[in-house]
Amino acid sequence: MVEMALRQAGRGDNQAFAEIVSEYQAMIFSIGWHFLGDRALAEDLAQDVFLELYQGLDAIQSAAHLKYWLRRVAVNRAIDYGRRKKSSRELALEEVEEPATGDAQTDALLSEKLRQALARLPEKQRMILILRYQEDRGPTEIAELLKVPVSTVKSALQRGLEELRGKLARKLKEVRYAFF
């Protein structure tokens, strides 16, 4: 489906391009959102990536190439946006998960804490964790996308998970002190 849409979009069919956007918008937007922690910035980033795709559609050879290209451009742009942002990485109210009941509530709380802890990690570690756990990419592909050695990716993954655990534990202590 994407292959056909790609061919049609290459011939100037905007409807086909809109189909490509619908297919990959969640991937691009989520890379931006999880990395930047800002919904508006993530949407700007996603729009910039798709605009760049629209202007360079001729260079895309296949659906696999398209996915790789989109991911690579999104990662680079997210890092650029992050460096420009330099401000607080607090999550906006609209980004917090909807409250739920029972186990789902615990999951939502944990997810929120994890995202907040992730937002405080160094940019490279953060992006590596996003590519590993959001995009389900292996260390080799992550290394290729970020242009770093595979060993760096592996150690960053290990260190990133440890830091997340440490940050969550500290957060829990703060909550306990606040209550008792």
Next chain:
Amino acid sequence: MHFSEDDLRFALRRKDPGAGFTQRLMARINQAETNSFASSKIETRYSPLWLPLKLRAALTPVLIAGLAMAGWLGIAQYQQLQKRRSGELARRETMLALRITTAKLNHVFDRVRASRKAKSGESSYENNP
């Protein structure tokens, strides 16, 4: 608070940017296309190539008039030069002719003088033998 890799996967699951994202993007693309079309029109109108062409068209009559004037002046000057040269040549020829005539006249005078002298010598011999 402990978490597993699955918890992290769940926390980092993909999220949709929400309704209207595609429409907003397509509107932005259309806007960008309109802007680039307008700027390309402006570029065409005022492009460095186009400007000299317009200038060239405006300057062509002036250039032609200038060239015609220069040609006319050149021809006039050439004709004047030719006249001066032919005058000079005529003067030289006249001078040469005069010199030749003078030389011939001198020669004639010399001969007349010589014959007169000869005649006067004969008569004095006749008078005083």
